[in-house]
Amino acid sequence: MAGMTDLRERAEELLQTLAGEGARLREDQWTAIHALVAERRRALVVQRTGWGKSAVYFLATALLREQGAGPTVIVSPLLALMRNQIDAATRAGIVAVTVNSANLDEWEQTYADIAAGEVDVLLVSPERLNNPDFRDRVLPSLTASAGMLVVDEAHCVSDWGHDFRPDYRRLRNLIAELPAGIPVLATTATANDRVVTDVTEQLGLQSGQPLVLRGSLDRSSLRLAVVDIKSPAERLGWLASRLDALPGAGIVYTLTVQAAEEVAEFLRSRGFAVRAYTGKTEAEERLDAEGDLLANRVKALVATSALGMGFDKPDLGFVVHLGAPSSPVAYYQQIGRAGRALDRAEVILLPGQEDREIWAYxxxxxxxxxxxxxxxxxxxxxxxxxxxxxxxxxxxxxxxxxxxxxxxxxxxxxxxxxxxxxxxxxxxxxxxxRHQRIAAARKAEQQAMLDYQSTAECRLVFLRRQLDDQDSTPCGRCDVCSGAVWSADVSAEVAAAAAEQLQEPGVEIAPRKMWPSGMKELGVPLSGRLKAGELAEPGRAVGRLSDIGWGTRLRELLAGPDQPVPADLLDAVVRVLKGWNWAERPVGVVGIGSRTRPGQLEHLARRIAEIGRLPLLGTIEPVGERPARAENSAQRLAAVWPALGPAPAVEGPILLVDDVVDSGWTMTVAARALREAGASAVLPLALAQAG
CATH class of the missing domain: 1.10.10.10 (Winged helix-like DNA-binding domain superfamily/Winged helix DNA-binding domain)
Incomplete structure (x- = not known):
């Protein structure tokens, strides 16, 4: 008992260097630390965001290092999370380093410092564990000398997260290779019973009677609400009308990259300081955007799920979702960013009719x-x-x-x-x-999100039950419990402005410039870079199928029967043509034929020619049987290559018309044929661009 008392007192001293004078360990934090340090056990800690899971592994690391143990290896999924973890470790007097794609020039020194025993914590991504150089050169000695292994955001190990980070699966083998007596800690904020069982099995934590600590998911600061607004423009207008009323700075989540960029653009046009944050945002720009939100220099980051795990802003005042995530687990993970150090934080869901299509994709x-x-x-x-x-x-x-x-x-x-x-x-x-079970589980999770939107019970109780937290005490704060419902009314002026932006047609179609590798194996005599005389010019489409504005309209048209292009879409095409600053006006129109909608494509090409007072010079028709739908770039090109008929003889710049540009290979092959047939330039024009 004396040893336990001394160990806890030392842990409390270290905690105060990390969290400030007067900080005290939660009982479950101490239970986990004692299991790891004194008993060298394996543990799974499932606790809400902001509970202090990082304190457990940093304090355990410090105590183990004082006992002569080797460095802790933390497997962490995101650079943003690693940056926060390194900052926290430094505050606790722990030397933490990371090896990732952003610090290549530091790797050699880091490896040397690890070998010299000067590093307390090494943070790596799961992908790094299978980098050939790291795996063969560093990992064997690190595994043999590690003092503890930590698997952060361990729900990524489970069925639920395989598609997100499949490299987490290899951790089972890594854990199996650890010497006896090396403690292992897995942590997550979001796991129901199924995920807990799966994580325990996947990581091989069953041996040695692992400690599983699960806490309440209640967050007394969160005010959950759902606002049902049908139109994308009205939802965007609603957000712009209410953003000033939301407390502090926060996050607006969208389901797609394109939506995040469109929403951020509109909010900026309304005078709000916001930034987009997606998987396509460059690493340096992401870091800068995070800093702006942390310092309250922006009202919000408009983000995809790329901003999630590990982002720590205790005073985050709100989380708004424009579109529902596909599972309560994902939703709780994201709303858990809000209100960690506040008495009140607003959490608002504005579901969209297009959500199910995005989930299906x-x-x-x-x-x-x-x-x-x-x-x-x-x-x-x-x-x-x-x-x-x-x-x-x-x-x-x-x-x-x-x-x-x-x-x-x-x-x-x-x-x-x-x-x-x-x-x-x-x-x-x-x-x-197993794969059937995963698919069934995902369908059930999607249905749960639909049920959440219309539930008549406490919203927090609903979410907690989905995560197998059986506390059924109503929160008393959500819109169902309190009756404090956000009005769905939208200013006509703001809604009109949102609609005008969303309905502004015209996105660029970037031309293909390189043929896929290895096409000769598929019988296609193409390789390397397209020659200058084969290239298409940058083209235009009315919109993307994933757009908030034109996306739904275009998807409806393309899913329907073969029919003439409606007047509103023809008007949009005309607007695109008027705004197209081409170097030289086209002298004619060539269409690309269709097996499924020949009438629609013929009508589109003919009307464009009539409106532009240009000759319709012909159509590049499909030949042979319809090829099977292909997924990857090489297979799609192989399907297109023999499936297009000859191009008509042409001269000058040509407008090449199709309904959808997906992989881009149909346009690329057709443009190449037109260039060889005499066109000085080919300008691709389509109703829609996939993606």
């Missing part, structure tokens, strides 16, 4: 069916092959193929090496039952 990126997995395994040998070359042999998009390869790697059937991927020859079993 992301669901389509799930684990591939068995035939495609077997095809991938068959394409691997003991000679390294690049992901790009694999695309010519396996029809999977780059994202899905990379995810599959990582899963096969973590399961021992494939291995990443310098130069690409090799097969190991190890037997691999396709777990169809």
């Amino acid at each position: 992301f669901a389509s990126l799930a684990f591939p069916p068995e035939p495609l997995v077997r095809q991938t395994l068959a394409a691997l040998s003991d000679h390294p092959i690049s992901t790009a070359s694999l695309e010519t042999r396996v029809d999977l998009s780059r994202t899905r193929l990379e995810m599959l390869l990582k899963v096969l790697d973590s399961d021992g059937a494939a291995k990443r090496v310098k130069g690409g991927w090799i097969g190991t020859g190890a037997e691999w079993v396709y777990d169809a039952e």
Whole structure:
């Protein structure tokens, strides 16, 4: 008991250097620290955002280091999270470093400092664990000498998170290789019973009677509400009308990158200091945007889920969702950013009718069916092959193929090496039952989000039950409990301004400039860079299928029957043409034929020619049987290459018209044919751009 008392007193001293004078450990924090330091056990801590999970592993690290243990290895998913963790460690007097793609020039010194025992904490991403150089050069000695392993945001290990970070799966093997007596801590803020069980199994934490600590998910500061507004323009207008009334600075979440950029642009036009933050935002710009929000220099960041785990602003005043995430787990993860150190924070959901289509798109990126997995395994040998070359042999998009390869790697059937991927020859079993279970679970989670929007019970109780927190005490704060409902009324002027921006047609279609690698294997005699005389010019489309404004209208048209293009879309095409500052006016129109909507495409090309008083010079018609739908770039080009008929003889700049530009290869091949047939320039024009 004396030893326990001394250990706790020392932990409390260290805590005060981290959190300030007077700080005291929560009982569950002490329970976890004692299990890790005194008993060298394995533990899973599931506690709400802001509870102090990082304090557990930093204090345990300090205590273990004082006992002579090696450095702690923290597997962390995001650079933003690593930056916050390093800052917190420094406050506690802990030397923390990271190895990531943003600090290449520091790697050698970091490795030397680790070898010299001068590093207390090394933070790495799960992907780094399978970087060939790090895996072969650093990881063996690090595994042998580590004092503790921490898996942060451990829900990414579970079924729920495989598509997000499949490299988390390999942690099971890493943990199995740790010497006896090395404590392991997994932490997360969002896990229901299913995820807890799955994380425990996936990480191999069952051995040694792991400690599982789960706390209440209640957050006394959160005021949850749902505002049902049908129109995207009205939702955006509502946000612009209410943003000033929301407390402090906060986050506006959207479901897509395009939506985040559109919303941020409109709010800026209304005089608000906001910035967009997405997976496409450069790392340096992300850091700058985070700093602006932390310092309250902006009213909000308009963000995708790229801003989530690890971002720590205790006084974040609000979280608004324009569009519902696909699961209560994801939703709670994001709203948990708000109100950690406040008495009141507003959490508002504005669901959209298009949410289900977006959920369906992301669901389509799930684990591939068995035939495609077997095809991938068959394409691997003991000679390294690049992901790009694999695309010519396996029809999977780059994202899905990379995810599959990582899963096969973590399961021992494939291995990443310098130069690409090799097969190991190890037997691999396709777990169809598990993938069916994942799909069913996701459907149930989506239905739960729909039910949340219309529930007549306390919203916090609803969310907590979805996360298997059985406390059914009403919060007394949400719109259902309090009756304090946000009005759905929108200023006509602001709604009109939002509609005007969202309905402004015209997005650029960037031309393809490089052929995919390895096309000769698919019987296509193309390679390298397109020649200057083959290139299309930058083109235009009315809008993207993912746009808040034109997206829904375009999706409806393209999902419908073969019919003439409606007047509103023809008007939009005319507006696009009027605003197109081409170097030389086109002298004629050429259409691209269609097997599914020939009447619509013929009508579109003809009307453009009539409106522009240009000759309709012909159509590049599809030939042969309709090719099967392909996923990746190489396979799509291979399908297009033999499927387009000859181009008409032309001269001068030509307007090339199609309905949708998806991969861009139809436009690229057709433009190449027109250039070879005499066109001095080809200007692609489409109703819609996918993505």
